[in-house]
Amino acid sequence: MTNPPPVPEGYGHLPGPPQQGYGHPQPGPNPYAGQPQQPQQPPQPQQPPQPPQYAQQPVGYGYPPPMPPGPPPGAGHPAKRKTTILIAAAVAGVLALGTGGFFLFADGEGKKEPVAQPSSSASGDAKPGAPSPDASVDDGDGNGTGRAENEDLNAGRKPGEDKVLWLKTNEIELPGSGAEGPAQWVVGDTVVKAVYKSVTAYGAADGKQRWTVSFPAEICAATGQATADGKTVLMFKNGESSSADCDQMKQVDLKAGKEGWTKEVPKEGAFDIMSSPSLSITGDTLGVSRLGKASAFKMSTGDKLFGPPDQGCKPDSLAGGAKLVAIAGCGNNAEELQGLDPATGKALWNYKWAEGWNVSRVYSTDPLVVDATKKATKERVIAVFGPDGKLRSQLTGEGKFSARCGISIFSGPQACTGVVVDGPANTVYLPTEGDSNEIVAFDLGTGKIKWRHPAGQGRSAVPLKAEGGNLIAYLEPDYDKGGEVLSFPAGGGKPTTLLRNPSGVAAPVENGFFNPQIDYAGGRLFLSATRLSGRSQGPEKFLMVFGK
Template identity: 45%
Template sequence: MSQPPSQQPPQGGFGAPQEPPNGAPQQPQDQPNPAMPPQTPPGQPPQGPPPAQPPAGPPQTPPPGTPAYGYPQQPPAGPGYGYPQQPGQAPGPYGQQAPGPYGQQPGPYGQQAPGPYGQQAPGPYGQQPQPGQGYPTQQYPGVPAPGGPGSGAGGFLKNKTGVVVAAALAVVLVAGAGTWFLVSDSGDDPKKPVAGPSNDPKPPSGSPTVDEGDGNGDGREADSDLNAGRKPGEAKVAWLQKNDVDLPRSGAAVEGPWFTGDLVVKAMYRGVSGYSVTDGKKKWNLELPADVCAAPNTATADGKLVLGVKDGTTDRSNCSVLQMIDLNTGKAGWKKSVKKNGTWDFLSDIGLAISGDTVTVGRTSNSNAYRVSDGKELFGNPEGNCKPFAFAGGAKLIAAASCRTDDVKNPQHQVQELDPVTGKAKWTYQPARGWEVSKVYSVSPLVVRFDNEEKKQYGIAALTESGKLRSQLSPTKGDKLTVDCGGSFAVFGEKLEGCSGVAADANTFYIGTEDDSSGTARTNKVIAFDLNTGKPKWEAPAPAERVLKPLGMEGGNVLLYMRPKYDAAGALVTIPPTGGTPKTLLQHPESTGRIENGFFSSKVLYQGGRSYIFSKRVSASNDKEELEQSTMLVFTK
């Protein structure tokens, strides 16, 4: 792959945008290899957008002063800054399936390659997950597929003409019944939440309260039968939980989980519940007045969380209410509406991230940040031409910013590390024009995915602690990388964090390839990339007829989930950072193989010696089946 831009803009990144140094693009999944964002050679000024064909060296950005950069003119007939894109297209390589940056098409990175999510990869918004796997169809790694979850670009209704966008908005605004992600402020006042264990889908009517329970609540422990046939060496079923909430006909997404003390917490529909990690018994339940519509990946170190809740219960309701919750007790803390930054600040959907005691609220061309402990607003949109619109939290606060330009088809993005208290940029990395920040696969070390919609390419770049280009991943031709970044559709909100299927340590990035179904059963391999060079260090094939998915690091080794298949249960395995054969850490019992393989879309985590399998969505054709849906399966040694 070609290298991302090496020149960096002045510290701070705000104000009139500097000419982008080399950018880091990404390719779509269908391409043979991902292309990396083009970068300007060190010491040379950017020379323009990456050439259509792979240049001898990394593509260069346009020289400073180029008319297309800087203070752009407003999009025709469109609202001001951050003109929205049309709903039909998913952001990012969004929508269209393009060859990977490493593929054959000349991209800033030469050939087009299958996106790290080449063909059928769980796209952050890729295609719809396949039953039991949660992997979307062909998409870019981290790039939404058409109609899939929102893309990463900060543009309003990205890549759609002003006329179409205006028309789409007009229909929604006039009809007042458009899709939940494309509506104006409804003016609906959220009903106050009420306490109580009721699971009635109707909105509660009182203040959010907690059902503390007595330890004998609704937790569904595993029946003794689940362990009756356990074989030597197999893990024990700690508990199995089934759905106990009456949901709307369309079902509901499950947010979380979050761990604090001896509790595991999840949110779904209009409630948040905490369960004992030991036996699954419900310790508390907090009812909310409307649907949960946004959630960060992590909570604060002391167990505080901020969720996004809709401001009403109609289709026109916005995701504009923030609710703080103490996960240790289930008590509701402060609640407030997100401050709107002007007429074109769309709050129909938002993205949340927590870093330290700060929660950020991102959406198209706008953002706010609040203190988690007391709800005080810490900072909002900065002055200048570039505005943060999406964030990744955790050990650091990483932002994706969009700079106003005179060409919506040739966007200018930036990656920044922000001070979580002041919002000031510690450094700014600017890719070449046309390359958009799509996902953050790791905050420390920092690994970012970039997409170029026009070129149908993507690239994965590693940045240093000071925001300089460290390397761009260069997969071997034919290797199609895959990552699962979810599947929710959001047009105005964007979330950089939340992708699974990757792992990283100080100097290596681990990622799996797409399933190879050419044999009698699916299989794949895991590839380790050197973050200092971007080149593969080693690859480890999955056991015969099995598929491996990286989960993280455990005891210095790479932790992976070996997915179940029709005649075998799943397992957690590890591989040394130097490569080798997978070694079993926790073998799930064969007796629950059918249950494990029955999760339509799942998230797997290893915490405190326990293996957790969570359902990411609960849905069924009728109420009876709905209450039989397995939502959490936990194993222990």
């Protein structure tokens, strides 16, 4: 096997310039590309680009949001940059060394919000950290909490636009530093949201509170995944102090609204740091990953299934979904991917990377699509693997692509949105970076571009999921124009608009969400805050739902 190609200079999470704003692709061809190279000796490429900053400062829903940061001089539409990513074909062993061009994929990691002041206490008999029932639902008819009649969320709606079904504002009592909103699930006719010390379900159509499961301390890890029967697991701290470990697991039934078992994650040796774990679910297996270690438990009972092996390459993190995949450290700066038996942890196959290569993101486990980097030479590649762990292809095409990946305490190898892998359609969808971006479809078998479509209108489009052979994407709003839900045919062509959110009063509210979690299900669009500050100059928007 050969090594991946070089990438152009830019800002990124690897050593280099400050991590602010968008990356700066250098004009013209890569000065390192195309130079004569000795076999198996990669060139000294330049640094990869900075993840774009998509997040906005939080504001109250009645106030205009600040303008989002724009790209620096020189950044713009990919067609103007004509940056090329050329990735050589793979042969057995290691990744191939490319000649000429740039490989340029960037993580769009949102930044954290500033420290905030506490909000007003929850009303009624609600426990601290839990929401009060229905006190803050605005159903868009001008009678919602804190809104005057002339502030109807659907005021100014134009012909052909759909409507805001409801807006939920925060009534949860928060600490002075604010709190995370780490996960959102759409389950049947409810949308379920985890915030601070509670998991709460709201009616998808009306926003009325259905149930709440309270936690004794702050939730510190969660996953958007769940079992086929609607169960998930969240982790919470073992105390209220700032030094408390994140080592407590609680099962929650998202359909019934009931809590299940609660268990502690046992330490795997003296240096098992339980400060920022990430979770994954594969069937009845829960993966708990933390710094340098990973272990697995039964979703149904909480009983331990397996921990790190005594010998060989040891899994640092687990990625779940249709299959269980491990990113394993092998010592001496070596790493491998492993396909694991979810019941025993036994490796079914392994793929050894060349020295210095590390997998940073897992976009899908079936088919397996990963993002890997080589820190020493600033190289990067997105690779596709077959079910036997053999390298199938590497993405190659023209443009600067971005995924939106978390950098909070809840981040893990699967903490990314904006990348959709559709196995039946043999396609992976990626957006290009920046305003007026493009959605690009890659063939999983060849790694080559199948089609690309501009979002246009000065707005960015974000792939959400594959459904019925089509790609569902969210066209982001402007301050004066609502967002849209689009359906792209798998074979390419003009998208169909499934939902057109209202302009007028609603558009600046939608546009002001801080790096939201986004779901489209049952003809409704759900946006929820990933962090609450509690310090806005009015009700702080928390969950907003659009529909027909």
